Amino acid sequence: MRIDKDLVAAVATPLVLAILAEGRSYGYAILARVRELSGGELEWSDGMLYPLLHRLQSLGLLTAEWGASPEGRRRRYYAITDAGRRALAEQRSQWATATRTLDRLWRSAGAERMPAIGGA
Amino acid sequence: MAGAALEARISEWRGFVARGRIDAAEADELESHLRDRIEELRTAGLDDDEAFLVAVKRLGAVDALSREFARANSARLWKQLVAPAAPARGGGLLSAVLLGGLAAAAFQVLRIARTAGAPDTGGGIVDTLVLRSMPVVALLALVIWLLLRRRSGVANALAALVPLTAVTAAVDSYPLALSSAALVLVLTHLPVALWLCVGVAYAGREWRSTQRRMDFVRFTGEFVVYYVLIALGGAVLLVLANAILGPVIPGIADGLLQWGVYSGAVWAFPVAAWLVESKQSVIENIAPVLAKIFTPLFALMIAAAVVVYAVLGLGTAFNRDLLTVFDALLVVVLGLVLYGLSARVDGRPERLLDATGLVAVVGALLLDALVLASLAGRIGDLGWTANRVAALGLNLVLFVVLAGAAWLGAAHLARRAPIARLERWQTGCLPVYGVWAAFVAIALPPAFGFA
Numbered sequence: 001m002r003i004d005k006d007l008v009a010a011v012a013t014p015l016v017l018a019i020l021a022e023g024r025s026y027g028y029a030i031l032a033r034v035r036e037l038s039g040g041e042l043e044w045s046d047g048m049l050y051p052l053l054h055r056l057q058s059l060g061l062l063t064a065e066w067g068a069s070p071e072g073r074r075r076r077y078y079a080i081t082d083a084g085r086r087a088l089a090e091q092r093s094q095w096a097t098a099t100r101t102l103d104r105l106w107r108s109a110g111a112e113r114m115p116a117i118g119g120a
Numbered sequence: 121m122a123g124a125a126l127e128a129r130i131s132e133w134r135g136f137v138a139r140g141r142i143d144a145a146e147a148d149e150l151e152s153h154l155r156d157r158i159e160e161l162r163t164a165g166l167d168d169d170e171a172f173l174v175a176v177k178r179l180g181a182v183d184a185l186s187r188e189f190a191r192a193n194s195a196r197l198w199k200q201l202v203a204p205a206a207p208a209r210g211g212g213l214l215s216a217v218l219l220g221g222l223a224a225a226a227f228q229v230l231r232i233a234r235t236a237g238a239p240d241t242g243g244g245i246v247d248t249l250v251l252r253s254m255p256v257v258a259l260l261a262l263v264i265w266l267l268l269r270r271r272s273g274v275a276n277a278l279a280a281l282v283p284l285t286a287v288t289a290a291v292d293s294y295p296l297a298l299s300s301a302a303l304v305l306v307l308t309h310l311p312v313a314l315w316l317c318v319g320v321a322y323a324g325r326e327w328r329s330t331q332r333r334m335d336f337v338r339f340t341g342e343f344v345v346y347y348v349l350i351a352l353g354g355a356v357l358l359v360l361a362n363a364i365l366g367p368v369i370p371g372i373a374d375g376l377l378q379w380g381v382y383s384g385a386v387w388a389f390p391v392a393a394w395l396v397e398s399k400q401s402v403i404e405n406i407a408p409v410l411a412k413i414f415t416p417l418f419a420l421m422i423a424a425a426v427v428v429y430a431v432l433g434l435g436t437a438f439n440r441d442l443l444t445v446f447d448a449l450l451v452v453v454l455g456l457v458l459y460g461l462s463a464r465v466d467g468r469p470e471r472l473l474d475a476t477g478l479v480a481v482v483g484a485l486l487l488d489a490l491v492l493a494s495l496a497g498r499i500g501d502l503g504w505t506a507n508r509v510a511a512l513g514l515n516l517v518l519f520v521v522l523a524g525a526a527w528l529g530a531a532h533l534a535r536r537a538p539i540a541r542l543e544r545w546q547t548g549c550l551p552v553y554g555v556w557a558a559f560v561a562i563a564l565p566p567a568f569g570f571a
Contacts, residue, residue: 060538
């Protein structure tokens with residue numbers, strides 16, 4: 001299944017913030033985590049992650065610093081800030097409302113009229 | 121570990137990336153990512169060559185990448201997330217040229233109708249009517265072109281055109297003599313007020329968004345650069361035409377001025393906007409460099425001015441001309457800092473630029489305080505005039521904006537506030553300039569008897 005690009009774009013910010021809320025991380029590991037969580041269905045071109053990270057950083061939602069990988073290579077680590085946590089909480093309640101609303105429709109009395117998952 | 125052949129290919133890739141608009145730190149980050157990916161693929165059983173090719177492919181085309189980095193501070197970025205961005209949009213030239221021509225023709229008709237229709241009552245009032253309608257016609261053409269290009273809805277078109285028409289209609293009937301201070305006020309403030317309407321047409325429904333307002337600031341700066349370039353070219357053409365035809369056709373200078381310069385000045389508005397929109401990659405590289413060069417120079421000049429005036433005092437040197445110079449300087453500094461802000465790339469620290477920008481802002485703030493004090497003294501001694509009201513209002517607005525910018529700029533330098541707060545403050549103030557300018561153009565001339 002290929003997810004619509006507007007939806008991927010909308011999901012990317014809360015996804016990145018939520019992954020960093022688990023602990024500081026770097027670009028490659030963030031992508032690996034996204035792939036792991038979505039079973040490989042929610043993916044985008046690797047290089048497109050970094051402009052998003054830089055943007056969130058300039059909004060003050062993330063901080064970044066250079067560190068070293070276990071093999072001793074330079075690596076840029078990102079960590080979420082308090083402002084980032086607030087933004088994430090806000091995004092989370094928005095997404096909860098959106099998914100709850102849709103979910104009620106999928107499960108409502110007229111659910112049999114909805115196209116089946118995977119049947120599109 | 122990676123073999124020598126693989127290392128060679130990675131450094132070749134680095135060289136290729138470096139030719140784009142990605143700077144060294146960003147390239148380091150991408151290289152680190154590339155190596156992680158190669159390592160994973162090799163563990164999965166691919167050989168060096170295969171792993172390298174797949175990893176590079178996954179990283180995305182370098183062209184698309186550098187474009188993304190270059191545009192990282194525009195909110196449109198994520199629209200091209202999955203499918204890499206298309207090249208810059210073409211088209212629109214024909215409509216810009218036609219609309220510009222139409223506007224120039226409309227202006228000439230208006231000029232002839234106005235000069236022929238009304239007998240000159242003295243004081244050059246008719247000439248000033250012509251002079252005043254030029255920016256209006258030109259900006260109207262620009263607004264219409266933007267609305268057409270954006271395929272804006274009716275609501276947006278009305279939001280841009282109604283205020284434009286209303287302000288123009290209010291001011292158009294004023295009898296302003298050529299030598300009056302009121303004319304200068306209208307000529308300087310009316311375009312600023314109308315430029316706000318251009319902003320509405322430019323940003324459309326997203327006019328509240330900081331990013332979109334920053335885009336408009338960028339558009340404004342690039343528009344000025346292109347307009348000046350066109351004006352320089354036009355000036356060379358007309359000066360040469362005058363020099364070569366002047367000896368045989370006496371009086372051609374007036375004709376060239378009225379038909380050539382006036383028409384060209386109007387025509388160039390939509391054309392310069394088209395250049396900004398379609399040739400963005402050309403100027404995008406120049407503008408941040410200009411901001412980086414001139415921000416420190418202006419900071420130096422402002423600091424010198426602060427020291428000189430602090431030591432010598434403003435004293436008797438302060439008069440209307442000096443006040444105008446001061447205000448022009450303050451506006452230029454604010455514009456430069458704002459433009460420098462719009463030209464920065466997200467996430468890339470620019471501490472030197474931020475620091476020099478802060479010096480310029482604080483210096484401007486001090487000069488502004490000096491001007492305000494002298495102005496208050498003059499108003500106390502000599503009473504109110506339209507000029508002094510306009511100057512006092514402008515300096516108060518500038519003072520508040522500069523104070524906010526200095527505070528947030530210092531907080532940003534101290535790493536206590538993200539740059540986004542400064543951006544929000546600066547772009548939030550944009551409508552204030554337009555509203556104040558509209559007030560000056562509409563209310564002050566009648567309040568002071570069009571003197």
